Amino acid sequence: MTRFFLILTLAVFCASCKSPEARRPISAKTGSFIDQSVQRNIQLNERETADIEKIMSENPEIDYIASESGFWYYYNHKVADSLLTPGFGDLVNFDYNVKSLDGSLIYSKGSLQNQNYLMDKQELFTGLREGLKLMRPGETATFLFPSQKAYGYYGDENKIGTNVPLICEVTINSIKDL
Template sequence: MNKLCTFIIVILALVSCKSPEARKPVSVKTGSFIDASVERNKKLNAKEHASIEKLLKNKNIDYIASQSGFWYYYNNKIDIDSLKTPNFGDVVNFNYDVKTINGNLIYSEEDLKTQNYAMDRQEIFTGLREGLKLMKPGETVTFLFPSQKAYGYYGDQKKIGTNMPLMCKVTVNSITEK
């Protein structure tokens, strides 16, 4: 009986020393939602760029393609080298309006009023923030923003809808250095 108890204890000790095994996942996620979203956004981006390119061909204005992914032209360009473009923290005083890329007015300058924007310290949509960095006091520029540079998927929850490319005419009144 003593030998049987010793034998059972030795067997239990050997069996209980087994290392733990990793559990298998119940379901495997493949990232298909993200892949589908990427494809959808690529198609949307290509469609918007095609419509903007078509619009640019129909107009007799030479738009400049920015490295940031939007287009612009100068309505009023200031060629004085002593005037500087804004840097981080500078306060830019400006007026602007917002239209669809077909020119239908969404927000007028009167609706939006004169804005004061602390460069890269306040919230403003990406395209406008990057566009202001190109401007000097006294300049007026018309920008064409694809939706990802404007209000993107959510719009502004008021008049600007989902994935809506925009045209903005911006006038910088003054730049106050920080």
């Protein structure tokens, strides 16, 4: 009988030393929505890139430059004698217009008026903010932005809709170091 209690005590002792197991969730969520969203965005980017490359191939006389940020541009008027480009906190005075990829005007320079922008301290869509950093006073450049560098999914809630790639012609009038 003592042997039975000894074996029973030993079995209970061994069973009680087992480490606790993590409980599994009742329902497992998959990343399918995120995976589908990623696939849609990849396809959208490929379509927009193809549209922009088509525009560039139709204009072989223009020397397009691919930016590191994911858009293309060319200089309408380049200034070689100035080394000044906008830096963080500089006040940039510029004019620009906005067109769709088919060339139809969305906003003219007159309707947008002259803009003053504190570099990286005010809101401005990503592509234009990065494009301004490439320019010098007196220069005019034309930028071809895929939608993710323009107004993206939300548009501008006025004339620019969801996922619209844009062409912007930008002229920097002055840069003031503040």
